[in-house]
Amino acid sequence: MKTISIINLKGGVAKTLTADSMAHVLATLHNKRVLLVDNDKQGNTSKAFGVHSYDDKSISDVLTARRLDPREVIKKTRFENIDVMPANMTLIRANMEVLMDSTRPQQTRLRSALNAIAEENFYDFCIIDNAPDINISTINALVASDDVIIPIKIDKYAFDGLEELKEQIEDTRDDLNPRLRLAGCLITCFIRADAEKQGEAWLRSRPEYPVFDTRIRYSDKVTESTFSEIPIVEYSRRSGTAMDYIAFVQEYLRRGKQ
Incomplete structure (x- = not known):
């Protein structure tokens, strides 16, 4: 099971859209079995796939409960090949609880849960939609991941936090997860303005930040x-956004074979 973290410390850059669209394209167009992990207290991925709840178990339980079977948390969706590990606002409390619990490792709890799931060889991919923050739950996601994808909307503040995020990825690789790699930055919400082109040129000139060829x-x-709670590729297959996410997933898969 290949595990991918979608993360940026800046909000409003299409993290959830990228995670959800990537999962949907992999599942429906490439026939891959996908576990989508909602790691954001807002629970937007959970809402998008109709599994948001305060009554059922969530990723908060995965992070805090002992001897929990992670399969108890996973919810089926209307898509045969997409399951979701949901999140809700209890993740705020869970983050604090994990930090206060020094009786067992704090950073590896999600990895342990996903390793147990991966042993069953049911899912081909796990995609984690992360909050725009570095907290204990996002650190858990990085420790559990193989690849990191950073969606970037090019505006005046586009690169705020990028260096800090890269440093966190490197620290996680050095200390806890040697297989972790920055797969690339994905330019999102692109409208071909001159400022966007200049920002893109700057980003592509920095070798420490690999950039996908596809722009969304x-x-x-x-x-x-x-609003319709329908993935963009299903809602409007001919829209530029949908076609670009289809192309992006193809590019990601192609790069993974190199």
Whole structure:
């Protein structure tokens, strides 16, 4: 099971859209079995796939409960090949609880849960939608991941926190997860403005930040699909955003074979 963290310390850059669209494309167009982990207290991925709840178990229980079978947390969706480990606002409390619990390792709890799931060889991919923060739950995600993808919306503040995130990825690789790699930055919400092109050029000139060739174009259809709780590729297959996510997944898979 290949595990991918979608993360950026800046909000509003299409992290959840990227995680959800990548899972949907892998499942429906590539026939891959995908576990989508919601690691953001807002629970937007959980809401998008109709599994958000305060009554059922969530990733908070995975991080805090002892001897929990992680399969108890996973929810089926209407898509045959997509399951979700949901999140809700209890993740705020869970982060604090983990930090206060010094009786067992704090950073490896999600990895232990996902390793137990991976042993069953049911899922081909696990995609983690992370909050725009470095807290104990996002550190758990990095420790559990093989690849990191950083969505970047190019604006005045596009690169705020990028260096700090890269440093956190490197520290996690050095200390806890030697297989972790920055797979690349993904330019999102692209409208071909001159400022965007300049920002993209700067980013591509920095060898420490690999950038995917595919850019995700902005489309009003994204907002419509969000309200409808339908993945963008299903809601508007011909929209630029949908076509770009299809191309991006193909590029990611192709790069993984190199």
